[in-house]
Amino acid sequence: MTTDTESLYRDHVLGNYGLPPITFVRGQGTRLWDDAGREYLDFCAGIAVVTMGHAHPRVVRAISEQAARLTHVSNLYRNEPQAQLAVKLDALAGGGGKLFFCNSGAEANETLVKLSRLFGRRKAGVEGRCIEVIVADQAFHGRTFGGMSATPQEKIQGGFRPLVPGFVTAKFNDIDSFRAAVTDDTAAVLVETIQGEGGIRPAGSGFLRDLRALCDEQDLLLLVDEVQCGVGRSGTFFAFEQAGIRPDAIGMAKGLGNGSPIGAVWIDDRHADLFQPGSHGTTFGGTPLVCAAALATLEAMEEEAVLDNVNSNGAYVMQRLEAMQADYPDTILGVRGRGFMIGIQVAEPPAELVALLRDKGLLVPSAGGNVVRFLPPLVATRADFDEALAILEAGVRERSPLRS
Ligand SMILES: Cc1ncc(COP(=O)(O)O)c(C=O)c1O
Known part of the structure; x- marks a missing residue:
C-alpha cells in the first residue's frame, strides 16, 4: 500500500509540493491514521482547516444528507444553504454587509483586490488610476496572480514575473511605514490580522486601529485577510474583533468548511454595490454541499463552545511554551500567537525538527522565520496539548546544542 501510493505520487502527481512523506487514510477528532495503521496527533489540521476535528x-451528517439531496446548481440559481450561510457570516462579521462565496483563500483575496480596483475607479472617476494596494512585508495572500503579487516574497514571486501591478509594500505593525506608502493612487490596504505563513505575527491592536483611522482619513478600503486566523482560531471568531475595528471587507476560507473547500468574502454594504451583475463569479462558489458543511461547522462551533476552549487552552499552552523556552533558550528563541494559532521560533530551519516530531507521532507545519506552528483543531483538549508538548520537548531536547 505504502509503496504503491508513494510511487503513484512520484510518477503521476506534480512535484510542486515535493513528495509528501505519509499516506493518510483515516481521521477522527485530533487524530490521523496512516496506511500502516500508525496514529498521529494532528496539530496541523490540514493547515488550519479542520476546525472541529476530523470526521x-x-x-459528516450535513455533508451526506446534502449530497443525497442537492450538490450543485451553479450561481445561475439560488440554493438554501448559501443564503443561510450568508446570513450567519454577516452576523458574525458585525452585520450590514454582503457575502460572496468562492473556493479558496487565494480566490477570496482575488476578490478583495478586484474590489479595490472597482473602488479606485469610482474614486478616480476613471479606470486604471488609483489602483495601488498597500500590503505588509512577510505577508502571504495566496498563489494566484493577484494573491502572489500581494505577497512580497521572492520565494513566492520568483519565476512568475511580470506580476499584477499596483502592490506597494510597507512594514507590518508600523503605521508610519503604511502612512508613508499612501499616494494619490492608493485604493486600499490589505493585511492579515495575524500573519500565518510569515511566521505567526499578530498585528497589534493599536496598529489595526491606526490603520482603520488612516483608511478613513485617506478614503481607502481596509481589507483584512482572515483566511488563516479567522473562524475562531485566534479565540474570537475573527481576529480583528480583538482590536475593536470594522474592516471594509474580509477574506476567509480555510477553517470555514472543516475541510470542504470554501472561501468567502464579506463586504460592507457601503461598498458591496461595486460588484454589479456580471462583474465577478465562479462556477463552484457557494454550492449547497460546501455551504451545508460550513453551516454545520459553525453550528458545531457554537454548540461545543469552542471559543472558550481556544481561549483557555490557548493561554495554557502559551504559558507552558514560555516555560519550555526558558528551559531551552538556545533552541526555542520565541513563542507567539493567539488562541490556537501558535508559532514557536527555533534556532535553525525547522524542517528537521518537524520531521523528528512527525517520527514521534506529532504533525506540525512550519512557517517562515524558522517557526514551527501549532494549529490544532479547535476541539483539541488539555490532554492533547500535554501530549503535544511532551513530544515537542523530547524533540527539542534532541535538537538542543546543550543536550547531554
Ligand atoms: C493568510 C492567508 N491568505 C491566503 C491564503 C491562501 O489560501 P489558499 O491556499 O486556500 O488559496 C493562505 C494560505 O495559507 C493564508 O494563510
Whole structure:
C-alpha cells in the first residue's frame, strides 16, 4: 500500500509540493491514521482547516444528507444553504454587509483586490488610476496572480514575473511605514490580522486601529485577510474583533468548511454595490454541499463552545511554551500567537525538527522565520496539548546544542 501510493505520487502527481512523506487514510477528532495503521496527533489540521476535528459527526451528517439531496446548481440559481450561510457570516462579521462565496483563500483575496480596483475607479472617476494596494512585508495572500503579487516574497514571486501591478509594500505593525506608502493612487490596504505563513505575527491592536483611522482619513478600503486566523482560531471568531475595528471587507476560507473547500468574502454594504451583475463569479462558489458543511461547522462551533476552549487552552499552552523556552533558550528563541494559532521560533530551519516530531507521532507545519506552528483543531483538549508538548520537548531536547 505504502509503496504503491508513494510511487503513484512520484510518477503521476506534480512535484510542486515535493513528495509528501505519509499516506493518510483515516481521521477522527485530533487524530490521523496512516496506511500502516500508525496514529498521529494532528496539530496541523490540514493547515488550519479542520476546525472541529476530523470526521466531526455533525459535519459528516450535513455533508451526506446534502449530497443525497442537492450538490450543485451553479450561481445561475439560488440554493438554501448559501443564503443561510450568508446570513450567519454577516452576523458574525458585525452585520450590514454582503457575502460572496468562492473556493479558496487565494480566490477570496482575488476578490478583495478586484474590489479595490472597482473602488479606485469610482474614486478616480476613471479606470486604471488609483489602483495601488498597500500590503505588509512577510505577508502571504495566496498563489494566484493577484494573491502572489500581494505577497512580497521572492520565494513566492520568483519565476512568475511580470506580476499584477499596483502592490506597494510597507512594514507590518508600523503605521508610519503604511502612512508613508499612501499616494494619490492608493485604493486600499490589505493585511492579515495575524500573519500565518510569515511566521505567526499578530498585528497589534493599536496598529489595526491606526490603520482603520488612516483608511478613513485617506478614503481607502481596509481589507483584512482572515483566511488563516479567522473562524475562531485566534479565540474570537475573527481576529480583528480583538482590536475593536470594522474592516471594509474580509477574506476567509480555510477553517470555514472543516475541510470542504470554501472561501468567502464579506463586504460592507457601503461598498458591496461595486460588484454589479456580471462583474465577478465562479462556477463552484457557494454550492449547497460546501455551504451545508460550513453551516454545520459553525453550528458545531457554537454548540461545543469552542471559543472558550481556544481561549483557555490557548493561554495554557502559551504559558507552558514560555516555560519550555526558558528551559531551552538556545533552541526555542520565541513563542507567539493567539488562541490556537501558535508559532514557536527555533534556532535553525525547522524542517528537521518537524520531521523528528512527525517520527514521534506529532504533525506540525512550519512557517517562515524558522517557526514551527501549532494549529490544532479547535476541539483539541488539555490532554492533547500535554501530549503535544511532551513530544515537542523530547524533540527539542534532541535538537538542543546543550543536550547531554
Ligand atoms: C493568510 C492567508 N491568505 C491566503 C491564503 C491562501 O489560501 P489558499 O491556499 O486556500 O488559496 C493562505 C494560505 O495559507 C493564508 O494563510
